Amino acid sequence: MANSYNCPHCGYVIPASWERCPHCALPGLFPNVRAAERQDEVEALDHRYEAAMQKVAARSCVKQAQDFEAAMDKSTVVLARSENEMMRLATDDNELCSTYYKLGKADVRFPLGEHWDVLREVADSALFQGYREHIRFAVLSLDGLGVENYGPFSLTLREHMIAHRTSVFEENSVLFMYHEGILIAEVDNLPKGRRATWARRGKLGLAKLAERVDSGTSSVDFPGILLNQGPTSADDEFIEAHIWGPISVRTCQDPIVVRRRNKQPPNSILRVLKVRLRKFGLTLEER
Amino acid sequence: MQAVISGRSGLALVIDGDKLSSIHADDMAQTVARRPGDFDHLFGDADDLQFLEDVNLAQIKSCLDIAHHAEEALHLALVVFDPDLQPELRQDAADELNILLSNGDVARRLEYVLYAQPLPPSADIAGARQCSEGDGRSLVGEFIRDFLDRQEAIRDVRLAWDQTPLARLDAGESRVEIEAVLVREGLFREWVLSRSTGEAVDKFVSISLLNPQVKAHPKRCDMINSWAKTLELLDCLKDAHTAYSRAEEHVNDLRLEDSVRELGEAVRILEPCVDDPRASDACKQYREAADALRYLIERRTRFGAAESDPHLQLKSLVNWSPPACRGEPYEHVVLYRRACALSFSELIDAISQACPPPGSEEWRVASTAVGHFGELAASEEHRSDPDNTVLDLARQTFHQVAASLRQDQHAEPGFFAFAVLGTLLLFENVNPTEWPIAHRRDVAEYAKRLQRAKENLRGTVRGEIEKAWKLGV
Numbered sequence: 001m002a003n004s005y006n007c008p009h010c011g012y013v014i015p016a017s018w019e020r021c022p023h024c025a026l027p028g029l030f031p032n033v034r035a036a037e038r039q040d041e042v043e044a045l046d047h048r049y050e051a052a053m054q055k056v057a058a059r060s061c062v063k064q065a066q067d068f069e070a071a072m073d074k075s076t077v078v079l080a081r082s083e084n085e086m087m088r089l090a091t092d093d094n095e096l097c098s099t100y101y102k103l104g105k106a107d108v109r110f111p112l113g114e115h116w117d118v119l120r121e122v123a124d125s126a127l128f129q130g131y132r133e134h135i136r137f138a139v140l141s142l143d144g145l146g147v148e149n150y151g152p153f154s155l156t157l158r159e160h161m162i163a164h165r166t167s168v169f170e171e172n173s174v175l176f177m178y179h180e181g182i183l184i185a186e187v188d189n190l191p192k193g194r195r196a197t198w199a200r201r202g203k204l205g206l207a208k209l210a211e212r213v214d215s216g217t218s219s220v221d222f223p224g225i226l227l228n229q230g231p232t233s234a235d236d237e238f239i240e241a242h243i244w245g246p247i248s249v250r251t252c253q254d255p256i257v258v259r260r261r262n263k264q265p266p267n268s269i270l271r272v273l274k275v276r277l278r279k280f281g282l283t284l285e286e287r
Numbered sequence: 288m289q290a291v292i293s294g295r296s297g298l299a300l301v302i303d304g305d306k307l308s309s310i311h312a313d314d315m316a317q318t319v320a321r322r323p324g325d326f327d328h329l330f331g332d333a334d335d336l337q338f339l340e341d342v343n344l345a346q347i348k349s350c351l352d353i354a355h356h357a358e359e360a361l362h363l364a365l366v367v368f369d370p371d372l373q374p375e376l377r378q379d380a381a382d383e384l385n386i387l388l389s390n391g392d393v394a395r396r397l398e399y400v401l402y403a404q405p406l407p408p409s410a411d412i413a414g415a416r417q418c419s420e421g422d423g424r425s426l427v428g429e430f431i432r433d434f435l436d437r438q439e440a441i442r443d444v445r446l447a448w449d450q451t452p453l454a455r456l457d458a459g460e461s462r463v464e465i466e467a468v469l470v471r472e473g474l475f476r477e478w479v480l481s482r483s484t485g486e487a488v489d490k491f492v493s494i495s496l497l498n499p500q501v502k503a504h505p506k507r508c509d510m511i512n513s514w515a516k517t518l519e520l521l522d523c524l525k526d527a528h529t530a531y532s533r534a535e536e537h538v539n540d541l542r543l544e545d546s547v548r549e550l551g552e553a554v555r556i557l558e559p560c561v562d563d564p565r566a567s568d569a570c571k572q573y574r575e576a577a578d579a580l581r582y583l584i585e586r587r588t589r590f591g592a593a594e595s596d597p598h599l600q601l602k603s604l605v606n607w608s609p610p611a612c613r614g615e616p617y618e619h620v621v622l623y624r625r626a627c628a629l630s631f632s633e634l635i636d637a638i639s640q641a642c643p644p645p646g647s648e649e650w651r652v653a654s655t656a657v658g659h660f661g662e663l664a665a666s667e668e669h670r671s672d673p674d675n676t677v678l679d680l681a682r683q684t685f686h687q688v689a690a691s692l693r694q695d696q697h698a699e700p701g702f703f704a705f706a707v708l709g710t711l712l713l714f715e716n717v718n719p720t721e722w723p724i725a726h727r728r729d730v731a732e733y734a735k736r737l738q739r740a741k742e743n744l745r746g747t748v749r750g751e752i753e754k755a756w757k758l759g760v
Contacts, residue, residue, distance in 0.1 A: 084358045096409050100403075174324030265359065266380075272362070
């Protein structure tokens with residue numbers, strides 16, 4: 001990924017991670033979206049897509065592949081959250097709660113020492129050089145469910161509030177770097193065609209998942225093809241969504257899905273959550 | 288083993304060599320294998336991460352259990368205070384909170400957060416008391432009672448923290464970051480508890496300085512000391528202000544000696560903190576007020592204020608106005624102004640009673656006094672008179688004198704001149720756009736008179752009054 005680009009207004013150089021031109025202050029695109037819009041990324045994804053289409057044509061399942069791509073074009077971004085995080089999210093405008101919820105915040109700074117190296121590579125990911133702290137991680141979904149292993153509440157985000165600031169990536173981005181053995185120094189040599197803008201998520205989905213579509217595939221299979229909920233986290237497969245900037249309860253669309261578990265949170269917490277979400281026009285749907 | 292724990296996310300990510308796994312608060316028996324890439328998805332926006340080093344699985348589970356339940360307890364406690372929720376729901380939350388509070392660690396962690404900020408005005412205290420009463424709610428009842436009883440201490444500790452100078456903080460850390468450490472380490476709670484039990488500041492400073500998260504950072508130690516000094520200073524300022532309020536009451540009752548004594552007390556309270564600009568400013572203010580009152584007492588004594596003869600009374604009161612005559616600095620001395628205003632109204636009463644004949648000595652001193660009070664009001668009061676108190680006083684005086692004129696034809700022109708001049712001098716320096724609408728009609732009239740007075744009056748105030756007297760303004 002190039003570390004800079006030229007401002008379309010004044011023509012001077014803007015560092016890739018900046019949100020606006022340092023010279024003329026023209027607001028820029030979100031850096032993750034800008035990275036996905038690069039010509040070489042677009043072309044590489046187009047090549048992957050065409051190759052995938054040729055393969056499905058050879059397997060006589062073009063119709064199913066097109067249906068899958070059309071479904072992908074309507075896929076949504078889903079975040080997984082715990083009930084405690086949900087309670088905080090649902091009290092955005094409550095003075096009483098915000099007074100206390102803001103206290104005791106800790107930064108994600110891994111302690112020194114080699115014990116933490118395994119996690120430090122997360123923070124050092126080359127994919128979001130200079131703006132990682134702004135990125136929220138979610139997955140694409142076709143049934144409103146997020147990755148079960150990540151949290152019981154699935155929050156679908158409203159398209160018009162995130163489409164302009166969201167990019168999608170082939171898989172879990174940290175694992176991708178890990179699998180590909182990519183170092184920070186090689187940031188400019190990342191394999192191309194693995195990320196896409198929001199509008200091109202269908203192409204990325206087909207380029208990645210065409211092999212799983214065959215002549216017997218129907219629309220009921222699509223959610224499972226896109227998001228494979230594995231028995232363990234290691235078996236989960238998904239297309240990762242990167243959303244630049246904050247998310248509030250007003251970014252969420254109805255309904256919020258909660259999965260039943262062995263041990264439920266205190267009854268009143270769920271009831272209060274329902275009451276508070278109702279204020280924002282949201283309901284809880286238990287599945 | 289190492290672990291990252293978040294009560295908010297309800298999970299612990301365990302690092303054992305190069306293997307990762309997670310434990311979830313709702314199913315502690317199960318361990319889930321993880322990959323580094325799961326980190327962002329698992330913790331999301333959680334900002335309560337704790338990093339544990341060299342711990343075993345049992346310790347990790349115990350920490351997670353406390354962190355998770357403390358987070359739940361915080362939600363439930365806030366539900367109990369939330370006026371927007373139904374009473375039944377709040378009572379159920381109180382029942383569930385009661386269960387969580389049976390774990391002393393959870394109760395303490397909840398206090399770490401709640402004791403760091405006073406309740407906002409929107410909290411329903413009466414409702415919370417009601418919800419937390421009754422059978423089976425003894426723990427939550429006691430918890431809420433203690434929390435409410437300690438609100439004043441919580442307010443004091445918070446105020447002191449908010450006023451602790453930023454310059455003392457470590458350049459690499461923001462106030463918010465250090466505050467978060469203090470909250471998480473329970474130091475706000477320690478200070479509140481110590482204060483509630485009346486312990487000396489030194490004791491909880493010592494406790495705080497021994498905390499590993501403070502001890503290891505010299506700048507944080509400095510900040511703790513600075514926080515303690517601020518708390519002591521605020522205590523002194525509060526006590527001094529109480530003494531000052533009593534001094535004000537004594538002035539209102541004309542017990543000036545008692546007022547001076549209270550001001551002396553206020554100064555004495557502030558002396559240990561006088562190096563701090565906030566204390567030294569207040570100290571200076573109280574000293575000046577005491578000096579001004581002493582001066583007034585001296586004058587009053589000298590001229591026999593207790594004298595029943597209206598002429599002597601008038602003379603005495605006139606001599607209460609030396610600061611106005613000399614133009615001494617007094618703008619910061621509220622008491623002083625109040626005493627002057629008091630003597631002003633007494634002066635008007637005394638003039639009314641004495642009815643000095645025009646041109647007499649009494650008449651001259653009275654006219655001088657009124658003129659001086661007019662100057663006083665014109666030069667100083669209007670600048671610190673947002674509610675137009677002085678303006679109202681002048682207006683009332685005008686009407687009082689105007690009323691007395693109608694009753695006493697002999698005194699009419701002189702009193703009228705006094706009042707008009709004092710008032711006009713005031714109005715000359717007041718921006719008309721700042722006047723209340725109710726005054727504008729009067730103001731227009733005064734302005735007209737001012738114009739006439741200006742055309743006719745020359746020289747000193749006394750000369751102007753005399754001319755005005757002759758012209759019968």
